[in-house]
Amino acid sequence: MKKFILIIFLLIPQCYILSQGKIFFDVKTKMLEKAKLAHIKTTTVWMLTKSNWAGVTEVTGDYQLWLKNYKKIKEDNLVKVQLDMELRTIKSFGEGELLKTVPIEVNYLIQKDNERVDSEYKFYKKKFSQFSHEIRIEAFEVSRKIIDELRNIIKELE
Numbered sequence: 001m002k003k004f005i006l007i008i009f010l011l012i013p014q015c016y017i018l019s020q021g022k023i024f025f026d027v028k029t030k031m032l033e034k035a036k037l038a039h040i041k042t043t044t045v046w047m048l049t050k051s052n053w054a055g056v057t058e059v060t061g062d063y064q065l066w067l068k069n070y071k072k073i074k075e076d077n078l079v080k081v082q083l084d085m086e087l088r089t090i091k092s093f094g095e096g097e098l099l100k101t102v103p104i105e106v107n108y109l110i111q112k113d114n115e116r117v118d119s120e121y122k123f124y125k126k127k128f129s130q131f132s133h134e135i136r137i138e139a140f141e142v143s144r145k146i147i148d149e150l151r152n153i154i155k156e157l158e
Contacts, residue, residue: 024061043139064088
């Protein structure tokens with residue numbers, strides 16, 4: 001009887017999650033790029049989690065979202081970040097079947113923190129105060145682009 005109650009207790013949150021009508025992603029990076037992409041992955045996960053259309057899960061879910069091939073070029077106050085975003089089918093281990101690859105390219109100016117008037121960024125800044133100013137701006141701008149592109153891909157697939 002205790003096992004039955006425990007199983008029911010563990011399944012209720014899963015049923016609640018599945019009934020929300022959200023699309024769930026397992027956000028992944030290659031082992032060799034984990035450190036380089038940690039700030040972008042963390043911010044992307046945060047943005048997906050707070051959205052009304054998506055969520056994040058480990059291993060299970062609807063899709064794998066891979067972030068790969070990170071490059072950053074800095075010239076004075078202008079920064080150019082490039083990476084590839086891959087949407088794949090879900091798979092327990094390794095990469096699922098490739099559905100679409102989108103190159104992400106973001107150019108932004110490094111501004112002083114007090115020059116940002118975007119209310120979403122201000123909330124984000126408080127949430128991720130452990131990141132340096134420059135890393136925070138990069139992660140925010142790149143992740144916002146990833147989310148926009150991801151929404152477009154999902155609309156295409158529906």
